[in-house]
Amino acid sequence: MNYLDCAQYDCCHNKAGCCCLNSIQVRHTGPGDAVCGSYRNSEGCGNVATDNPPASPETDIHCDDKGCRYLEGRCCCADHVSIDECSCGPECATRAPKENNG
Incomplete structure (x- = not known):
């Protein structure tokens, strides 16, 4: 598990900087960019964080960014x-x- 600190406060899964999801997906989007693919804007759907399990700073992070050292x-x-x-x-x-290394 990773310790996640999320500053994307308009995400419906964000509750006080923690995520209500047990795991998130990070997607490689460009030469130096990777974004949270689990992000969902809370505008129009309300904050579903109240319907999710309690937010936790610990979550699994799945990623497809082959250019990242982590x-x-x-x-x-x-x-x-x-x-x-x-x-x-x-x-x-x-x-x-x-x-x-070469």
Whole structure:
């Protein structure tokens, strides 16, 4: 499990910076971008966080960003992951490029 700190407060799964989902999906969207694919805007659907299990700072993170050093298989191995508001969407601020060893 990863410790998740989410600043995407307009997401219907966000409750006080924690996520109500047991796991989230992070998608690679560009050369240096990865966004939370589990994000759902609360506008128009209300805050469904009240219908979900209690929010927790711990969640599993599944990812497809092969350019990130924290990717192991299809899971994120970073201890602490931050999701921040960005013009590209709910950006994974923890994303770090793989180091070249060659």
